[in-house]
Amino acid sequence: MSEFVQYLVNGFAQGSIYALIALGYTMVYGILKLINFAHGEIYMIGGYCGIFLLSTLGLPFWAALMLAMPIVGIFAVLIERFAYRPLRGAPRIAPLITAIGVSIVLLELTRLVAGAQPRPFPQPFEDMSYELGNWIPALDGVIIQRNQIMVFIIAIVLMVLLNAIVMKTKIGRAMRALSMDFDASRLMGVPIDRVIAFTFFIGASLAGAGGMLVGMYYNQVEPYMGQLAGLKAFTAAVLGGIGVIPGAVIGAFILSISEALVVGYSESSYRDAIAFAILIVVLMFRPWGILGRPERVKV
Amino acid sequence: MLKVNSIGVSYGAVRALFDVSLEVKRGEIVTLLGSNGAGKTTTLRAISGLVPTNKGQIHWKDQDLAIFNGQAHRIVQSGLSHSPEGRRIFSGLSVKENLEMGAYIRSRKTTQDKLAIEEDYEKVFTLFPRLKERLPQLGGTLSGGEQQMLAIARALMQRPELLMLDEPSLGIAPLLVEAIFKALVEINKQGVTILLVEQNAAAALSIAHRAYVLETGHTTLTGSAAELANNPKIREAYLGA
Numbered sequence: 068m069s070e071f072v073q074y075l076v077n078g079f080a081q082g083s084i085y086a087l088i089a090l091g092y093t094m095v096y097g098i099l100k101l102i103n104f105a106h107g108e109i110y111m112i113g114g115y116c117g118i119f120l121l122s123t124l125g126l127p128f129w130a131a132l133m134l135a136m137p138i139v140g141i142f143a144v145l146i147e148r149f150a151y152r153p154l155r156g157a158p159r160i161a162p163l164i165t166a167i168g169v170s171i172v173l174l175e176l177t178r179l180v181a182g183a184q185p186r187p188f189p190q191p192f193e194d195m196s197y198e199l200g201n202w203i204p205a206l207d208g209v210i211i212q213r214n215q216i217m218v219f220i221i222a223i224v225l226m227v228l229l230n231a232i233v234m235k236t237k238i239g240r241a242m243r244a245l246s247m248d249f250d251a252s253r254l255m256g257v258p259i260d261r262v263i264a265f266t267f268f269i270g271a272s273l274a275g276a277g278g279m280l281v282g283m284y285y286n287q288v289e290p291y292m293g294q295l296a297g298l299k300a301f302t303a304a305v306l307g308g309i310g311v312i313p314g315a316v317i318g319a320f321i322l323s324i325s326e327a328l329v330v331g332y333s334e335s336s337y338r339d340a341i342a343f344a345i346l347i348v349v350l351m352f353r354p355w356g357i358l359g360r361p362e363r364v365k366v
Numbered sequence: 367m368l369k370v371n372s373i374g375v376s377y378g379a380v381r382a383l384f385d386v387s388l389e390v391k392r393g394e395i396v397t398l399l400g401s402n403g404a405g406k407t408t409t410l411r412a413i414s415g416l417v418p419t420n421k422g423q424i425h426w427k428d429q430d431l432a433i434f435n436g437q438a439h440r441i442v443q444s445g446l447s448h449s450p451e452g453r454r455i456f457s458g459l460s461v462k463e464n465l466e467m468g469a470y471i472r473s474r475k476t477t478q479d480k481l482a483i484e485e486d487y488e489k490v491f492t493l494f495p496r497l498k499e500r501l502p503q504l505g506g507t508l509s510g511g512e513q514q515m516l517a518i519a520r521a522l523m524q525r526p527e528l529l530m531l532d533e534p535s536l537g538i539a540p541l542l543v544e545a546i547f548k549a550l551v552e553i554n555k556q557g558v559t560i561l562l563v564e565q566n567a568a569a570a571l572s573i574a575h576r577a578y579v580l581e582t583g584h585t586t587l588t589g590s591a592a593e594l595a596n597n598p599k600i601r602e603a604y605l606g607a
Contacts, residue, residue: 237466237470240459240463240466240467241467241470243456243458243459244456244459244467247456247457247458247459248454248456250416250438250450250454251450251454251455251456252467253415253416253438253439253442254414254416254438254442254447254448254449254450254454255439255442255467255468255470255471255520255524256439256442256443256470256471256524257439257467257470258437258439259439
């Protein structure tokens, strides 16, 4: 029992980070039908941005987080403007290959500038952990780190904010309309380029926050961290139903909890295998994911 | 008000429009008739900036629409609304949200602006009372006729000067077609100019002031609705008489 709960705790912390990345994948896919393979690198840059703001500028954690998010967001808007927008209307394979190219460029640039070695991430909060056994005897031995709680809470707050933007604001409504029908949205007077840029901004801000949180959680960042995390988050988005915003969150938690259970009960080297096994099974039996709907061919 | 001067449109190597000219004057209902594939829908799409033209000009309120450079959202903002073929309502948005998308371009700066929007909601609910009953429902769950009402109501929320409608009777129960055409006359009386594309020529000619006939990408015939309704060629080709 205690063991199982401990794995759940670990799974929820990691899942919060996957979810923050997966949201950007799914939002961009929902509108442009583009799998933005550079998204994992955006997350990685969020981590480096965090180091710069915390160590070099010496900002407090909250200020750094609030600054890193828009910085990374603007960065993604520029990428969209110069790499993807010129290909609007081109066959879907063209922006996809471009995204892979952008991903490589960002990765190698970071490696050149910051070095290939992992960089330590300054710890904004004093290390602290809580033993659940002190309050609930049945959970004797379960430990929650303070960082895990912070990661989870920050992620949830950001997701609630995202939900408010998407469901309650004018631009959020335009984003949803755009994901359903491009031409009809244009006829409603929606400036589509601006809404797409905003979507990239929001998605990248969330990934950037994820990068900072993961730096805080694992005490380091490195140039390659976006590769695997990006693939995992993409898997989570597909699992939940790509293009469906709540699906990304559900997919992320299912994925991370499966990983944590596999690591706990079998071997940690199977951790990545389980993620991609899930991806393969989903693609075979339910390619539209948990909350998605099969794509119908429009007449 | 709207003057289309000899425009052409191609989709890749396929030419859809060769030479289309038409004019709509303020306050009119003008209908564009033609068989399938004649280019009626493409004509509307060209006017609202969804497809680029490769020849000719479109003048709208003494402005050449070319200045908008195909930015459809700016054309809408200038008072030209387009309710597209197949209704194209947002199936995953509620009826209320669909109408709010219609009001997307409306300014909300002053209380007057907000009142004007509220007023327009009331107007479309008077026109289509069914929509008011269905406000929280998802657009995709409405019947075909209700979706068409929503599509027209959504366009009216833009407070257009000219409303272009593409096949509002397509796939809709006859009773509702009648209701929709009555609503169009009412909308026109309230001061909205209408350019109507219809395959139901009899219904269209019964409410229109003037009409154009489009054949394989050319405008071939024009006249008052009464003239065309009595033209033997039109009667044979489009009215089944």
